[in-house]
Amino acid sequence: xxxxxxxxxxxxxxxxxxxxxxxxxxxxxxxxxxxxxxxxxxxxxxxxxxxxxxxxxxxxxxxxxxxxxxxxxxxxxxxxxxxxxxxxxxxxxxxxxxxxxxxxxxxxxxxxxxxxxx
Amino acid sequence: xxxxxxxxxxxxxxxxxxxxxxxxxxxxxxxxxxxxxxxxxxxxxxxxxxxxxxxxxxxxxxxxxxxxxxxxxxxxxxxxxxxxxxxxxxxxxxxxxxxxxxxxxxxxxxx
Numbered sequence: 001x002x003x004x005x006x007x008x009x010x011x012x013x014x015x016x017x018x019x020x021x022x023x024x025x026x027x028x029x030x031x032x033x034x035x036x037x038x039x040x041x042x043x044x045x046x047x048x049x050x051x052x053x054x055x056x057x058x059x060x061x062x063x064x065x066x067x068x069x070x071x072x073x074x075x076x077x078x079x080x081x082x083x084x085x086x087x088x089x090x091x092x093x094x095x096x097x098x099x100x101x102x103x104x105x106x107x108x109x110x111x112x113x114x115x116x117x118x
Numbered sequence: 119x120x121x122x123x124x125x126x127x128x129x130x131x132x133x134x135x136x137x138x139x140x141x142x143x144x145x146x147x148x149x150x151x152x153x154x155x156x157x158x159x160x161x162x163x164x165x166x167x168x169x170x171x172x173x174x175x176x177x178x179x180x181x182x183x184x185x186x187x188x189x190x191x192x193x194x195x196x197x198x199x200x201x202x203x204x205x206x207x208x209x210x211x212x213x214x215x216x217x218x219x220x221x222x223x224x225x226x227x228x229x
Binding site for chain 1: 168220
């Protein structure tokens with residue numbers, strides 16, 4: 001079946017980096033773009049941006065430029081989110097989701113909790 | 119203040135009908151861009167509930183329906199059940215931002 005499986009929870013010190021993975025299965029990986037969403041504790045969903053799984057070209061939302069990098073490994077059908085120079089306010093659950101355009105974000109990963117604390 | 123405005127909370131008794139609004143502008147909903155709705159049960163990932171303004175994915179009960187008029191969209195839930203207690207988010211595209219975005223979310227409480 002179609003699914004997205006994300007890597008496990010991370011606990012990081014401020015200033016460190018983290019790389020979250022999102023492995024797709026059950027469909028042709030390069031057919032649909034992958035998006036990333038942040039959800040801070042007790043807060044709503046924030047659109048972080050998306051990556052073209054055909055070309056690898058990323059597009060970042062305004063609030064997610066500079067320290068956030070989307071990348072791919074098409075041989076593994078996996079998308080990555082890397083966050084550098086971590087701050088306490090990066091503490092959140094990060095979700096990947098498949099973007100089917102008119103058909104919405106139809107498949108979601110289970111979420112990865114990133115906690116930034118010393 | 120989100121570009122797509124939702125009420126922070128709504129509530130209803132079991133069996134009742136509730137609606138959740140998503141108010142935008144001429145650069146998003148009013149421009150005709152698709153509106154999608156997601157349900158997020160406590161402690162879980164969001165789930166697609168309505169796509170393309172008013173379409174239900176396979177497996178979503180017909181108690182859930184979506185509509186759009188002018189610069190607003192609405193999600194209606196009829197025959198409210200305890201299991202519907204969740205957060206609901208609308209999502210669309212905004213031409214001024216040149217990007218997609220979510221509404222602020224609405225917490226549904228079943229009394």
